[in-house]
Amino acid sequence: METEAQAKQIVEEAKSRAQEILAHASEQAQEVRQTSTTEAERRRVQMLRETRDKAEADARSSDVETDSLLENYKKLFENRKDAAVKKAVELVLGA
Amino acid sequence: MAESLEKLHNRILSDAKLKAAGIVEHAESKSRQVLDEAQAQAQRDANDILSRASLEAESIRRSILSSRIRANRLRILEEKNKIVQNVLKSVEQSLSDIAGSDQFESTLKRFVAEAVEAVGTDNAIVKIGFRNAERKSLHSLEQSLPKGTKFLADETAIDELGGVIASDAGGKMIFNNSFRARLERLDNQLLTIISSTIFGE
Numbered sequence: 043m044e045t046e047a048q049a050k051q052i053v054e055e056a057k058s059r060a061q062e063i064l065a066h067a068s069e070q071a072q073e074v075r076q077t078s079t080t081e082a083e084r085r086r087v088q089m090l091r092e093t094r095d096k097a098e099a100d101a102r103s104s105d106v107e108t109d110s111l112l113e114n115y116k117k118l119f120e121n122r123k124d125a126a127v128k129k130a131v132e133l134v135l136g137a
Numbered sequence: 138m139a140e141s142l143e144k145l146h147n148r149i150l151s152d153a154k155l156k157a158a159g160i161v162e163h164a165e166s167k168s169r170q171v172l173d174e175a176q177a178q179a180q181r182d183a184n185d186i187l188s189r190a191s192l193e194a195e196s197i198r199r200s201i202l203s204s205r206i207r208a209n210r211l212r213i214l215e216e217k218n219k220i221v222q223n224v225l226k227s228v229e230q231s232l233s234d235i236a237g238s239d240q241f242e243s244t245l246k247r248f249v250a251e252a253v254e255a256v257g258t259d260n261a262i263v264k265i266g267f268r269n270a271e272r273k274s275l276h277s278l279e280q281s282l283p284k285g286t287k288f289l290a291d292e293t294a295i296d297e298l299g300g301v302i303a304s305d306a307g308g309k310m311i312f313n314n315s316f317r318a319r320l321e322r323l324d325n326q327l328l329t330i331i332s333s334t335i336f337g338e
Contacts, residue, residue, distance in 0.1 A: 045146045049153030056157030060164030067168030071175030078179035079186070086190035093194035094201065101205035108209040112216050118335050119220045123227070126334040130228045130327050134319050135235075135244050136251075 217336065224331050225320075232316040233298045236270040245278055245301070248314045252303030255312035259285045262306065266291030267299035 235241050245265070253261045263286055265275060272290075279288045287306075295302060300315025320327065332338050 045149050049149045052150070052153040052157045053160070056160040060160045063161070063164040063168050064171070067171045071171050074172065074175045075179040075182065078176075078183045082183035082186040086186055086193075089187075089190050089194050090197060093198050097198040097201035101201055104202070104205055104209050108212055111213060115213075115216050115220060115336070118337075119223070122335045123224060126224045126331045127227045127231060129330050129334055130224065131231045133323055133326060133330055134228065134232060134316060135240065136247065136319075 217332070220335060221328060221331050224335070225327070228327075229298055229316070229320070232320075233268050233294060235299065236267040236274070241267075241270070242274055242277065245274065246281065248301040249278065249282065249303070252301050252312045252314040253283065253286065255314075256303045256305055256310050258305045258310070259283065260287070260306045261285075261303050262287045262289065264289040264291060264295065264302045264304075265300075266293055266295035268294040270299075 235244060245267075249263055249265070253263065261283075263282065265278070265288070270290075275288075275290045282288055294300075296313075296315040296317035298316035298320075300313070300318065302311065302313050302315060304311040
């Protein structure tokens with residue numbers, strides 16, 4: 043009887059150890075997923091911030107380009123207005 | 138007898154240890170599997186998050202850029218339109234002042250000839266109205282009109298800028314050769330000539 047009890051104890055201890063191994067594995071698995079998700083979320087936030095910053099820089103660049111174009115139009119207008127009026131009047135007169 | 142019992146005792150313990158080792162080994166194997174699956178799932182979740190982030194980033198980029206680019210295109214169009222309208226206003230001013238220029242008589246004769254030809258009758262009625270037109274210019278024209286043509290000189294500028302309107306006697310056929318009417322007829326060509334001269338387009 044004593045031997046059987048001893049044998050039973052060995053098996054029970056192994057089962058208990060197995061439970062511990064599985065519980066630990068489950069904790070580790072949870073940790074792996076949590077770490078991975080946290081890292082992915084961090085990269086997502088960084089990606090969105092970088093994209094927004096880049097887009098706003100591009101938008102500012104578009105504003106500057108447009109301002110420069112409008113300034114150029116004003117100069118062209120001042121320099122070429124008389125020629126444009128002359129040509130348009132000639133067209134209307136059919137001369 | 139005692140030896141046999143000792144062997145049985147050892148055998149029982151040995152079996153138990155073997156079974157225990159199997160249980161632990163199985164648990165370790167299962168543990169490795171759980172971890173492998175967790176890592177694979179974690180990778181899939183991360184890929185999913187980054188893939189959605191990529192789409193989200195593209196949407197943010199478009200939203201910021203497209204609205205700004207649209208606004209800037211509108212600014213450009215508005216400026217161009219303002220410039221073209223400014224030129225057209227000056228054109229109208231030049232046309233309404235034509236009676237004081239040396240081009241007046243030749244232009245008037247050409248406009249009248251075009252209008253009379255368009256109406257296509259021997260008894261056309263020609264109405265003329267320019268700002269600040271001298272009577273003598275109008276009378277010299279009257280003498281050059283085809284026989285049968287009735288001449289009416291208006292004190293005010295026709296369609297505000299001046300011009301000529303010819304019609305048949307019944308008023309069914311009318312040809313408006315005022316500056317305003319010509320501006321409207323030449324609308325597309327005027328925009329093209331003004332744009333190409335100012336903007337080089």
